Amino acid sequence: MRLIDIAHAKSGDKGDSVNIGLIARDRSNYPLMVREVTAERVAQHFEGVCLGTVERYELPNLGALNFILTAALGGGGTTSLRVDAQGKAMGEALLFMEIGV
Amino acid sequence: MVRIANGQAFWGDSPSAPIAQVRGGEIDYLTLDYLAEITMSVLRKQHERDPSAGYARDFVELMSEIMRECIQKDIKVIANAGGVNPEGCAQALLDVAVSQGISGLRVGVVTGDNIVGKLDDLIHQGVSLQNLDTGQPFEKVSDRIASANAYLGAEPIARALAEGANVVVTGRCTDPGLVLGPLVHEFGWRWDDWDLLAAGTVAGHTIECGAQATGGNFQGGWRTMRDLAHVGYPVIEVSADGSFVVTKHPGTGGAVTTATVTEQLLYELGNPTTYLSPDVTADFTGLQVREVGEDRVEVTGAQGRPPTDSLKVSMAYSDGFQGSAMITYAWPDAVAKAKLADEILRTRIDDLGLSFREMRTDLVGYGSVHGRVIPPEASETSEVVLRVSIWADDQRTVSRFAAEIAPLVMGPAGFTGLLAGGRIRPSLVMAYWPTLIPKTVVDPQVIVRDGV
Numbered sequence: 001m002r003l004i005d006i007a008h009a010k011s012g013d014k015g016d017s018v019n020i021g022l023i024a025r026d027r028s029n030y031p032l033m034v035r036e037v038t039a040e041r042v043a044q045h046f047e048g049v050c051l052g053t054v055e056r057y058e059l060p061n062l063g064a065l066n067f068i069l070t071a072a073l074g075g076g077g078t079t080s081l082r083v084d085a086q087g088k089a090m091g092e093a094l095l096f097m098e099i100g101v
Numbered sequence: 102m103v104r105i106a107n108g109q110a111f112w113g114d115s116p117s118a119p120i121a122q123v124r125g126g127e128i129d130y131l132t133l134d135y136l137a138e139i140t141m142s143v144l145r146k147q148h149e150r151d152p153s154a155g156y157a158r159d160f161v162e163l164m165s166e167i168m169r170e171c172i173q174k175d176i177k178v179i180a181n182a183g184g185v186n187p188e189g190c191a192q193a194l195l196d197v198a199v200s201q202g203i204s205g206l207r208v209g210v211v212t213g214d215n216i217v218g219k220l221d222d223l224i225h226q227g228v229s230l231q232n233l234d235t236g237q238p239f240e241k242v243s244d245r246i247a248s249a250n251a252y253l254g255a256e257p258i259a260r261a262l263a264e265g266a267n268v269v270v271t272g273r274c275t276d277p278g279l280v281l282g283p284l285v286h287e288f289g290w291r292w293d294d295w296d297l298l299a300a301g302t303v304a305g306h307t308i309e310c311g312a313q314a315t316g317g318n319f320q321g322g323w324r325t326m327r328d329l330a331h332v333g334y335p336v337i338e339v340s341a342d343g344s345f346v347v348t349k350h351p352g353t354g355g356a357v358t359t360a361t362v363t364e365q366l367l368y369e370l371g372n373p374t375t376y377l378s379p380d381v382t383a384d385f386t387g388l389q390v391r392e393v394g395e396d397r398v399e400v401t402g403a404q405g406r407p408p409t410d411s412l413k414v415s416m417a418y419s420d421g422f423q424g425s426a427m428i429t430y431a432w433p434d435a436v437a438k439a440k441l442a443d444e445i446l447r448t449r450i451d452d453l454g455l456s457f458r459e460m461r462t463d464l465v466g467y468g469s470v471h472g473r474v475i476p477p478e479a480s481e482t483s484e485v486v487l488r489v490s491i492w493a494d495d496q497r498t499v500s501r502f503a504a505e506i507a508p509l510v511m512g513p514a515g516f517t518g519l520l521a522g523g524r525i526r527p528s529l530v531m532a533y534w535p536t537l538i539p540k541t542v543v544d545p546q547v548i549v550r551d552g553v
Contacts, residue, residue: 008321012369015234021367057373078139079532081461081490083469093474
Protein backbone atom coordinates (compact mmCIF):
# COMPACT_ATOMS: atom_id res chain seq x y z
CA MET A 1 0.00 0.00 0.00
CA ARG A 2 1.17 3.48 -0.75
CA LEU A 3 0.40 6.58 1.30
CA ILE A 4 -1.72 7.92 -1.53
CA ASP A 5 -4.29 5.23 -0.70
CA ILE A 6 -4.99 6.67 2.75
CA ALA A 7 -3.81 10.27 2.74
CA HIS A 8 -3.65 13.54 0.87
CA ALA A 9 -0.96 16.15 1.11
CA LYS A 10 -0.08 19.77 0.54
CA SER A 11 3.41 21.18 0.24
CA GLY A 12 4.84 24.68 0.12
CA ASP A 13 8.11 26.55 0.42
CA LYS A 14 9.79 28.70 3.04
CA GLY A 15 13.18 29.72 1.75
CA ASP A 16 15.15 26.56 1.00
CA SER A 17 12.84 24.44 3.17
CA VAL A 18 9.68 22.72 2.12
CA ASN A 19 6.80 21.79 4.38
CA ILE A 20 4.54 18.85 3.64
CA GLY A 21 1.21 18.56 5.38
CA LEU A 22 0.06 14.93 5.29
CA ILE A 23 -3.64 14.43 6.06
CA ALA A 24 -5.40 11.11 6.75
CA ARG A 25 -8.44 10.73 4.50
CA ASP A 26 -10.09 8.76 7.27
CA ARG A 27 -9.25 9.79 10.81
CA SER A 28 -8.96 6.10 11.80
CA ASN A 29 -5.77 5.87 9.71
CA TYR A 30 -4.02 8.61 11.64
CA PRO A 31 -2.33 6.23 14.13
CA LEU A 32 -1.03 4.17 11.20
CA MET A 33 0.45 7.31 9.67
CA VAL A 34 2.07 8.25 12.97
CA ARG A 35 3.61 4.77 13.22
CA GLU A 36 4.75 4.39 9.62
CA VAL A 37 5.61 7.85 8.39
CA THR A 38 8.44 8.75 10.71
CA ALA A 39 10.86 11.60 10.11
CA GLU A 40 13.57 9.00 9.41
CA ARG A 41 11.51 7.27 6.73
CA VAL A 42 10.66 10.57 5.09
CA ALA A 43 14.34 11.50 5.05
CA GLN A 44 15.09 8.16 3.34
CA HIS A 45 12.27 8.68 0.85
CA PHE A 46 13.67 12.06 -0.15
CA GLU A 47 17.31 10.98 -0.10
CA GLY A 48 19.26 13.09 -2.60
CA VAL A 49 16.44 15.65 -2.71
CA CYS A 50 16.35 16.79 0.91
CA LEU A 51 19.97 17.59 1.71
CA GLY A 52 19.21 18.82 5.22
CA THR A 53 17.06 17.47 8.01
CA VAL A 54 13.47 16.27 8.38
CA GLU A 55 11.39 17.32 11.35
CA ARG A 56 7.90 15.97 12.08
CA TYR A 57 5.07 17.64 13.97
CA GLU A 58 1.86 15.91 15.00
CA LEU A 59 -1.60 17.46 14.68
CA PRO A 60 -3.96 14.74 15.93
CA ASN A 61 -6.74 17.33 16.02
CA LEU A 62 -6.58 17.58 12.22
CA GLY A 63 -5.56 13.95 11.61
CA ALA A 64 -2.42 15.35 10.09
CA LEU A 65 1.37 15.34 10.26
CA ASN A 66 3.51 18.27 9.23
CA PHE A 67 7.03 17.69 7.92
CA ILE A 68 9.72 20.31 7.47
CA LEU A 69 12.48 19.32 5.05
CA THR A 70 15.43 21.71 5.06
CA ALA A 71 17.87 22.29 2.19
CA ALA A 72 15.37 20.70 -0.16
CA LEU A 73 14.76 23.26 -2.89
CA GLY A 74 18.11 23.77 -4.57
CA GLY A 75 18.70 27.05 -2.76
CA GLY A 76 15.17 28.33 -2.41
CA GLY A 77 12.17 29.53 -4.37
CA THR A 78 13.57 32.61 -6.06
CA THR A 79 16.99 31.29 -7.08
CA SER A 80 16.41 27.58 -7.59
CA LEU A 81 16.91 26.10 -11.05
CA ARG A 82 14.61 23.19 -10.17
CA VAL A 83 11.55 22.63 -12.37
CA ASP A 84 9.53 22.54 -9.15
CA ALA A 85 11.35 25.47 -7.56
CA GLN A 86 8.78 25.87 -4.77
CA GLY A 87 8.31 22.20 -3.92
CA LYS A 88 4.66 22.30 -4.93
CA ALA A 89 4.75 18.64 -6.02
CA MET A 90 6.71 17.30 -3.06
CA GLY A 91 3.55 16.50 -1.14
CA GLU A 92 2.56 14.20 -3.95
CA ALA A 93 6.05 12.70 -4.02
CA LEU A 94 5.60 11.77 -0.36
CA LEU A 95 2.32 10.00 -1.22
CA PHE A 96 4.36 7.55 -3.34
CA MET A 97 5.85 6.10 -0.14
CA GLU A 98 5.11 2.41 0.53
CA ILE A 99 3.75 1.73 4.00
CA GLY A 100 3.06 -1.47 5.92
CA VAL A 101 -0.42 -2.10 7.30
CA MET B 102 -20.75 38.43 12.77
CA VAL B 103 -18.31 39.89 10.27
CA ARG B 104 -17.89 38.56 6.71
CA ILE B 105 -14.41 38.84 5.26
CA ALA B 106 -13.56 37.79 1.72
CA ASN B 107 -10.26 37.19 0.00
CA GLY B 108 -10.16 38.22 -3.63
CA GLN B 109 -6.48 38.00 -4.47
CA ALA B 110 -3.90 35.53 -3.19
CA PHE B 111 -0.86 36.83 -5.06
CA TRP B 112 0.08 39.42 -7.66
CA GLY B 113 -1.21 37.94 -10.89
CA ASP B 114 -4.15 36.12 -9.36
CA SER B 115 -7.49 36.24 -11.20
CA PRO B 116 -8.61 39.83 -11.89
CA SER B 117 -12.22 38.59 -11.90
CA ALA B 118 -12.10 37.05 -8.43
CA PRO B 119 -12.38 40.25 -6.35
CA ILE B 120 -15.18 41.51 -8.57
CA ALA B 121 -17.05 38.24 -8.06
CA GLN B 122 -16.54 38.59 -4.30
CA VAL B 123 -18.14 42.05 -4.32
CA ARG B 124 -21.07 41.09 -6.58
CA GLY B 125 -21.76 37.44 -5.74
CA GLY B 126 -23.02 37.78 -2.17
CA GLU B 127 -22.81 39.87 0.96
CA ILE B 128 -19.44 40.73 2.46
CA ASP B 129 -18.21 43.38 4.87
CA TYR B 130 -14.52 43.35 3.99
CA LEU B 131 -12.54 42.47 0.88
CA THR B 132 -8.89 41.58 1.51
CA LEU B 133 -6.29 41.43 -1.25
CA ASP B 134 -2.69 40.21 -1.19
CA TYR B 135 -0.30 41.47 -3.85
CA LEU B 136 3.15 40.99 -2.36
CA ALA B 137 5.30 37.92 -2.84
CA GLU B 138 8.63 37.67 -1.07
CA ILE B 139 10.66 39.49 -3.71
CA THR B 140 7.96 41.71 -5.24
CA MET B 141 9.26 44.66 -3.21
CA SER B 142 12.58 44.70 -5.08
CA VAL B 143 10.76 44.98 -8.41
CA LEU B 144 8.56 47.77 -7.06
CA ARG B 145 11.52 49.62 -5.62
CA LYS B 146 13.16 49.64 -9.04
CA GLN B 147 9.98 51.05 -10.59
CA HIS B 148 9.86 53.68 -7.86
CA GLU B 149 13.46 54.74 -8.58
CA ARG B 150 12.61 55.28 -12.25
CA ASP B 151 9.30 57.02 -11.52
CA PRO B 152 8.69 58.43 -8.02
CA SER B 153 4.92 58.14 -8.46
CA ALA B 154 5.22 54.36 -9.10
CA GLY B 155 6.27 51.49 -6.83
CA TYR B 156 2.89 49.99 -5.90
CA ALA B 157 0.61 47.33 -7.43
CA ARG B 158 -1.06 49.12 -10.33
CA ASP B 159 -3.38 46.14 -10.80
CA PHE B 160 -5.04 47.12 -7.53
CA VAL B 161 -5.81 50.63 -8.77
CA GLU B 162 -7.22 49.15 -11.99
CA LEU B 163 -9.39 46.85 -9.93
CA MET B 164 -10.58 49.68 -7.70
CA SER B 165 -11.51 51.78 -10.71
CA GLU B 166 -14.01 49.01 -11.46
CA ILE B 167 -15.38 48.35 -7.96
CA MET B 168 -14.78 51.47 -5.87
CA ARG B 169 -18.27 52.93 -6.35
CA GLU B 170 -19.96 49.64 -5.50
CA CYS B 171 -17.77 49.06 -2.45
CA ILE B 172 -18.56 52.48 -1.03
CA GLN B 173 -22.28 52.11 -1.79
CA LYS B 174 -22.45 48.66 -0.21
CA ASP B 175 -20.14 49.69 2.64
CA ILE B 176 -17.57 47.03 1.77
CA LYS B 177 -14.21 47.99 3.16
CA VAL B 178 -11.13 47.01 1.19
CA ILE B 179 -7.81 46.05 2.81
CA ALA B 180 -4.84 45.52 0.49
CA ASN B 181 -1.06 45.31 0.83
CA ALA B 182 -0.89 46.81 -2.66
CA GLY B 183 1.10 49.82 -1.50
CA GLY B 184 4.43 48.15 -2.16
CA VAL B 185 7.23 50.65 -1.52
CA ASN B 186 4.92 53.60 -2.17
CA PRO B 187 1.62 53.30 -0.27
CA GLU B 188 1.15 57.10 -0.46
CA GLY B 189 1.42 56.94 -4.26
CA CYS B 190 -1.09 54.12 -4.33
CA ALA B 191 -3.49 56.14 -2.14
CA GLN B 192 -3.07 59.16 -4.42
CA ALA B 193 -3.94 57.00 -7.44
CA LEU B 194 -7.11 55.83 -5.67
CA LEU B 195 -8.08 59.42 -4.82
CA ASP B 196 -7.52 60.31 -8.49
CA VAL B 197 -9.85 57.48 -9.53
CA ALA B 198 -12.53 58.78 -7.16
CA VAL B 199 -12.22 62.29 -8.61
CA SER B 200 -12.27 61.17 -12.23
CA GLN B 201 -15.33 58.97 -11.64
CA GLY B 202 -17.11 61.47 -9.39
CA ILE B 203 -17.19 59.04 -6.45
CA SER B 204 -17.68 60.61 -3.05
CA GLY B 205 -16.98 59.19 0.36
CA LEU B 206 -13.60 57.56 -0.24
CA ARG B 207 -11.36 57.56 2.82
CA VAL B 208 -7.99 55.91 2.22
CA GLY B 209 -5.95 54.74 5.17
CA VAL B 210 -2.26 54.59 4.39
CA VAL B 211 0.01 52.40 6.49
CA THR B 212 3.74 53.09 6.30
CA GLY B 213 6.81 52.32 8.34
CA ASP B 214 7.62 48.87 7.00
CA ASN B 215 10.34 50.10 4.65
CA ILE B 216 13.58 49.93 6.63
CA VAL B 217 16.10 50.04 3.80
CA GLY B 218 17.30 53.44 5.07
CA LYS B 219 17.75 52.13 8.61
CA LEU B 220 20.02 49.18 7.87
CA ASP B 221 23.29 50.99 8.61
CA ASP B 222 21.92 52.29 11.93
CA LEU B 223 20.76 48.81 12.85
CA ILE B 224 24.19 47.37 12.22
CA HIS B 225 25.75 50.14 14.36
CA GLN B 226 23.29 49.24 17.12
CA GLY B 227 24.57 45.69 16.99
CA VAL B 228 21.66 44.02 15.16
CA SER B 229 23.28 41.22 13.17
CA LEU B 230 20.72 41.00 10.32
CA GLN B 231 22.01 37.47 9.77
CA ASN B 232 20.01 35.18 7.53
CA LEU B 233 17.19 33.68 9.58
CA ASP B 234 17.21 30.41 7.62
CA THR B 235 20.90 29.81 6.99
CA GLY B 236 22.61 31.85 9.72
CA GLN B 237 24.90 33.47 7.14
CA PRO B 238 26.31 36.89 8.05
CA PHE B 239 24.80 40.01 6.50
CA GLU B 240 28.17 41.24 5.17
CA LYS B 241 27.83 38.65 2.44
CA VAL B 242 25.02 40.61 0.79
CA SER B 243 25.05 44.07 2.40
CA ASP B 244 26.21 45.89 -0.75
CA ARG B 245 23.59 44.23 -2.96
CA ILE B 246 20.38 44.93 -1.03
CA ALA B 247 17.49 45.93 -3.30
CA SER B 248 14.75 46.17 -0.69
CA ALA B 249 14.20 45.63 3.03
CA ASN B 250 10.76 45.58 4.60
CA ALA B 251 9.52 44.58 8.03
CA TYR B 252 6.32 42.59 8.26
CA LEU B 253 3.87 44.84 10.07
CA GLY B 254 0.94 43.32 11.91
CA ALA B 255 -2.76 44.05 12.27
CA GLU B 256 -2.49 47.02 14.63
CA PRO B 257 -1.98 49.82 12.08
CA ILE B 258 -4.77 48.38 9.93
CA ALA B 259 -7.18 48.38 12.87
CA ARG B 260 -6.07 51.95 13.65
CA ALA B 261 -6.77 53.10 10.08
CA LEU B 262 -10.26 51.57 10.26
CA ALA B 263 -10.88 53.21 13.64
CA GLU B 264 -9.95 56.53 12.04
CA GLY B 265 -12.67 55.99 9.46
CA ALA B 266 -10.84 54.56 6.47
CA ASN B 267 -12.91 52.51 4.06
CA VAL B 268 -9.91 51.47 1.98
CA VAL B 269 -6.64 50.57 3.72
CA VAL B 270 -3.43 50.39 1.72
CA THR B 271 -0.32 48.95 3.31
CA GLY B 272 3.18 48.08 2.24
CA ARG B 273 4.64 44.87 3.62
CA CYS B 274 2.46 43.38 6.30
CA THR B 275 1.58 39.85 7.30
CA ASP B 276 -1.12 38.23 5.19
CA PRO B 277 -3.22 37.21 8.22
CA GLY B 278 -2.95 40.80 9.49
CA LEU B 279 -5.17 41.91 6.61
CA VAL B 280 -7.95 39.90 8.28
CA LEU B 281 -7.05 40.32 11.95
CA GLY B 282 -7.03 44.13 11.62
CA PRO B 283 -10.72 44.35 10.68
CA LEU B 284 -11.67 41.79 13.36
CA VAL B 285 -9.96 43.72 16.14
CA HIS B 286 -11.64 46.88 14.88
CA GLU B 287 -15.11 45.32 14.63
CA PHE B 288 -15.13 43.33 17.85
CA GLY B 289 -12.98 45.57 20.00
CA TRP B 290 -10.64 42.69 20.85
CA ARG B 291 -7.81 43.75 23.13
CA TRP B 292 -4.20 43.40 22.03
CA ASP B 293 -3.68 40.90 24.83
CA ASP B 294 -6.73 38.72 24.10
CA TRP B 295 -4.25 36.09 22.93
CA ASP B 296 -6.73 33.36 22.03
CA LEU B 297 -8.89 35.79 20.05
CA LEU B 298 -5.88 37.27 18.25
CA ALA B 299 -4.80 33.71 17.45
CA ALA B 300 -8.26 32.90 16.13
CA GLY B 301 -8.18 35.97 13.88
CA THR B 302 -4.72 35.02 12.68
CA VAL B 303 -5.84 31.48 11.85
CA ALA B 304 -8.85 32.99 10.06
CA GLY B 305 -6.51 35.14 8.00
CA HIS B 306 -4.24 32.20 7.22
CA THR B 307 -7.28 30.23 6.07
CA ILE B 308 -8.19 32.70 3.33
CA GLU B 309 -4.82 34.31 2.50
CA CYS B 310 -4.23 31.89 -0.39
CA GLY B 311 -7.59 32.58 -1.99
CA ALA B 312 -9.16 29.64 -3.78
CA GLN B 313 -6.73 27.21 -2.19
CA ALA B 314 -9.28 27.00 0.66
CA THR B 315 -12.17 26.36 -1.72
CA GLY B 316 -10.94 23.59 -3.98
CA GLY B 317 -8.27 25.28 -6.08
CA ASN B 318 -4.97 23.36 -6.15
CA PHE B 319 -6.70 20.72 -4.03
CA GLN B 320 -4.51 17.64 -3.89
CA GLY B 321 -7.05 15.56 -1.97
CA GLY B 322 -9.55 15.29 -4.82
CA TRP B 323 -9.04 17.65 -7.72
CA ARG B 324 -11.16 15.37 -9.90
CA THR B 325 -14.15 15.89 -7.61
CA MET B 326 -14.06 19.68 -7.84
CA ARG B 327 -16.92 21.00 -9.89
CA ASP B 328 -16.62 24.04 -12.16
CA LEU B 329 -13.13 25.20 -11.26
CA ALA B 330 -13.44 27.68 -14.13
CA HIS B 331 -15.73 29.66 -11.84
CA VAL B 332 -14.15 28.69 -8.54
CA GLY B 333 -15.54 30.66 -5.63
CA TYR B 334 -12.97 32.47 -3.52
CA PRO B 335 -13.30 32.11 0.25
CA VAL B 336 -15.49 34.13 2.55
CA ILE B 337 -15.25 33.73 6.32
CA GLU B 338 -18.03 34.57 8.73
CA VAL B 339 -16.32 35.39 12.00
CA SER B 340 -18.04 35.60 15.38
CA ALA B 341 -16.98 37.78 18.28
CA ASP B 342 -15.68 34.68 20.13
CA GLY B 343 -13.20 34.04 17.31
CA SER B 344 -14.90 31.00 15.84
CA PHE B 345 -15.46 31.26 12.12
CA VAL B 346 -17.16 29.52 9.22
CA VAL B 347 -15.38 29.22 5.87
CA THR B 348 -17.73 29.42 2.92
CA LYS B 349 -18.03 30.88 -0.59
CA HIS B 350 -20.70 32.64 -2.59
CA PRO B 351 -23.65 30.56 -3.85
CA GLY B 352 -23.46 29.23 -7.38
CA THR B 353 -19.68 29.38 -7.60
CA GLY B 354 -17.41 26.43 -8.42
CA GLY B 355 -15.10 24.45 -6.19
CA ALA B 356 -16.14 23.33 -2.71
CA VAL B 357 -15.52 24.05 0.94
CA THR B 358 -14.95 20.82 2.86
CA THR B 359 -12.96 19.84 5.93
CA ALA B 360 -10.36 18.45 3.51
CA THR B 361 -9.93 21.65 1.46
CA VAL B 362 -9.75 23.76 4.61
CA THR B 363 -7.29 21.39 6.32
CA GLU B 364 -4.96 21.44 3.29
CA GLN B 365 -4.92 25.22 3.47
CA LEU B 366 -4.38 25.25 7.24
CA LEU B 367 -1.25 23.14 6.73
CA TYR B 368 0.00 25.16 3.77
CA GLU B 369 3.39 26.75 4.47
CA LEU B 370 3.06 25.82 8.12
CA GLY B 371 6.14 25.39 10.32
CA ASN B 372 5.93 24.27 13.93
CA PRO B 373 2.13 24.14 14.47
CA THR B 374 2.40 25.18 18.11
CA THR B 375 4.36 28.30 17.21
CA TYR B 376 2.87 30.21 14.29
CA LEU B 377 4.66 33.54 14.63
CA SER B 378 3.24 36.95 13.83
CA PRO B 379 3.83 40.44 15.19
CA ASP B 380 0.45 40.29 16.94
CA VAL B 381 0.40 36.88 18.60
CA THR B 382 2.01 33.47 18.60
CA ALA B 383 -0.72 31.08 17.51
CA ASP B 384 -1.07 27.38 18.30
CA PHE B 385 -2.82 25.24 15.66
CA THR B 386 -2.82 22.02 17.67
CA GLY B 387 -6.17 22.67 19.33
CA LEU B 388 -8.02 23.60 16.14
CA GLN B 389 -11.26 21.77 15.38
CA VAL B 390 -12.51 21.73 11.80
CA ARG B 391 -16.02 20.45 11.07
CA GLU B 392 -18.59 20.63 8.34
CA VAL B 393 -21.70 22.56 9.43
CA GLY B 394 -23.52 22.67 6.09
CA GLU B 395 -22.98 22.47 2.36
CA ASP B 396 -19.82 24.44 1.56
CA ARG B 397 -19.67 25.54 5.17
CA VAL B 398 -16.81 24.52 7.46
CA GLU B 399 -16.41 25.81 10.99
CA VAL B 400 -13.00 26.34 12.59
CA THR B 401 -12.65 26.75 16.36
CA GLY B 402 -10.09 26.18 19.07
CA ALA B 403 -7.21 28.51 18.23
CA GLN B 404 -4.96 29.29 21.16
CA GLY B 405 -2.56 32.17 21.49
CA ARG B 406 0.26 33.52 23.58
CA PRO B 407 2.25 36.76 23.46
CA PRO B 408 4.31 37.42 20.35
CA THR B 409 8.09 37.61 20.34
CA ASP B 410 10.01 40.90 20.64
CA SER B 411 11.20 40.59 17.03
CA LEU B 412 9.80 41.50 13.67
CA LYS B 413 10.53 39.49 10.58
CA VAL B 414 12.16 41.39 7.76
CA SER B 415 12.16 40.38 4.14
CA MET B 416 15.08 41.64 2.07
CA ALA B 417 15.86 41.10 -1.58
CA TYR B 418 19.36 41.24 -3.03
CA SER B 419 20.70 40.81 -6.53
CA ASP B 420 22.39 37.49 -6.96
CA GLY B 421 23.70 36.92 -10.46
CA PHE B 422 21.90 35.98 -13.64
CA GLN B 423 20.04 32.93 -14.87
CA GLY B 424 18.86 31.58 -18.18
CA SER B 425 16.95 28.51 -19.19
CA ALA B 426 16.14 26.86 -22.53
CA MET B 427 13.79 24.04 -23.52
CA ILE B 428 14.18 21.80 -26.55
CA THR B 429 11.75 19.06 -27.53
CA TYR B 430 13.00 15.65 -28.72
CA ALA B 431 10.61 13.00 -30.01
CA TRP B 432 10.47 9.24 -30.61
CA PRO B 433 12.49 7.23 -31.40
CA ASP B 434 15.01 7.37 -28.56
CA ALA B 435 13.75 10.72 -27.28
CA VAL B 436 15.50 10.41 -23.92
CA ALA B 437 18.80 9.21 -25.42
CA LYS B 438 18.81 12.09 -27.90
CA ALA B 439 18.13 14.63 -25.19
CA LYS B 440 20.91 13.20 -23.06
CA LEU B 441 23.36 13.32 -25.97
CA ALA B 442 22.42 16.93 -26.72
CA ASP B 443 23.04 17.79 -23.08
CA GLU B 444 26.43 16.08 -23.24
CA ILE B 445 27.36 18.05 -26.36
CA LEU B 446 26.27 21.29 -24.74
CA ARG B 447 28.23 20.60 -21.57
CA THR B 448 31.37 19.74 -23.56
CA ARG B 449 31.08 23.00 -25.49
CA ILE B 450 30.50 25.06 -22.32
CA ASP B 451 33.53 23.33 -20.87
CA ASP B 452 35.61 24.10 -24.00
CA LEU B 453 34.64 27.76 -23.70
CA GLY B 454 35.91 27.81 -20.15
CA LEU B 455 32.79 29.58 -18.90
CA SER B 456 32.62 29.88 -15.16
CA PHE B 457 29.22 29.58 -13.59
CA ARG B 458 27.69 28.70 -10.24
CA GLU B 459 25.40 25.98 -11.40
CA MET B 460 24.23 24.29 -14.56
CA ARG B 461 21.25 22.03 -14.38
CA THR B 462 19.68 19.57 -16.79
CA ASP B 463 16.12 18.29 -16.54
CA LEU B 464 14.26 15.97 -18.85
CA VAL B 465 10.74 17.32 -18.63
CA GLY B 466 8.38 14.39 -19.08
CA TYR B 467 10.98 12.02 -17.69
CA GLY B 468 11.31 12.53 -13.97
CA SER B 469 12.13 16.22 -13.88
CA VAL B 470 9.81 16.93 -10.98
CA HIS B 471 9.94 13.86 -8.76
CA GLY B 472 13.44 12.74 -9.71
CA ARG B 473 14.60 9.57 -8.03
CA VAL B 474 11.73 9.68 -5.53
CA ILE B 475 9.33 8.46 -8.23
CA PRO B 476 11.50 6.99 -11.01
CA PRO B 477 10.15 7.46 -14.54
CA GLU B 478 8.83 4.39 -16.34
CA ALA B 479 11.55 2.37 -18.02
CA SER B 480 9.49 2.05 -21.18
CA GLU B 481 10.18 4.50 -23.98
CA THR B 482 8.45 7.83 -23.78
CA SER B 483 7.16 9.35 -27.04
CA GLU B 484 8.78 12.68 -26.35
CA VAL B 485 10.81 14.55 -23.82
CA VAL B 486 11.78 18.17 -23.27
CA LEU B 487 15.43 18.85 -22.55
CA ARG B 488 15.60 21.78 -20.15
CA VAL B 489 19.03 23.25 -19.55
CA SER B 490 19.53 26.08 -17.07
CA ILE B 491 22.46 28.08 -15.87
CA TRP B 492 23.19 30.46 -13.00
CA ALA B 493 26.26 32.68 -13.17
CA ASP B 494 27.60 35.85 -11.59
CA ASP B 495 27.54 37.82 -14.81
CA GLN B 496 25.15 38.38 -17.67
CA ARG B 497 27.77 37.63 -20.36
CA THR B 498 28.21 34.05 -19.24
CA VAL B 499 24.50 33.41 -19.48
CA SER B 500 24.40 35.04 -22.94
CA ARG B 501 27.30 32.90 -24.13
CA PHE B 502 25.55 29.81 -22.79
CA ALA B 503 22.41 30.91 -24.63
CA ALA B 504 24.31 31.10 -27.90
CA GLU B 505 25.13 27.40 -27.56
CA ILE B 506 21.50 26.28 -27.57
CA ALA B 507 20.44 26.76 -31.21
CA PRO B 508 23.55 24.97 -32.57
CA LEU B 509 22.30 21.83 -30.86
CA VAL B 510 20.05 21.43 -33.89
CA MET B 511 23.14 19.83 -35.41
CA GLY B 512 23.46 17.47 -32.46
CA PRO B 513 21.37 14.32 -32.30
CA ALA B 514 18.53 14.06 -34.81
CA GLY B 515 15.11 15.01 -33.54
CA PHE B 516 15.57 18.60 -32.31
CA THR B 517 12.07 19.92 -33.01
CA GLY B 518 12.70 23.48 -31.99
CA LEU B 519 12.80 25.57 -28.87
CA LEU B 520 9.71 25.27 -26.75
CA ALA B 521 9.74 28.71 -25.21
CA GLY B 522 10.50 30.86 -28.23
CA GLY B 523 13.80 32.26 -29.46
CA ARG B 524 17.16 32.79 -27.79
CA ILE B 525 16.98 32.87 -24.03
CA ARG B 526 17.47 36.20 -22.30
CA PRO B 527 19.53 36.34 -19.13
CA SER B 528 17.39 37.36 -16.20
CA LEU B 529 18.64 39.11 -13.08
CA VAL B 530 18.21 36.92 -10.03
CA MET B 531 16.70 38.47 -6.93
CA ALA B 532 17.38 36.36 -3.89
CA TYR B 533 15.56 36.45 -0.61
CA TRP B 534 17.19 37.31 2.73
CA PRO B 535 14.92 36.87 5.76
CA THR B 536 16.08 38.26 9.07
CA LEU B 537 14.83 39.55 12.42
CA ILE B 538 14.99 43.00 13.97
CA PRO B 539 13.86 44.29 17.37
CA LYS B 540 10.22 45.38 17.26
CA THR B 541 11.13 48.74 18.74
CA VAL B 542 12.94 49.76 15.55
CA VAL B 543 9.71 50.07 13.59
CA ASP B 544 7.01 52.62 14.28
CA PRO B 545 4.07 52.05 11.92
CA GLN B 546 2.37 55.25 10.80
CA VAL B 547 -1.25 55.67 9.73
CA ILE B 548 -2.64 58.56 7.74
CA VAL B 549 -6.23 58.71 6.53
CA ARG B 550 -6.76 60.77 3.40
CA ASP B 551 -10.23 61.94 2.48
CA GLY B 552 -11.55 62.08 -1.04
CA VAL B 553 -14.29 64.45 -2.03
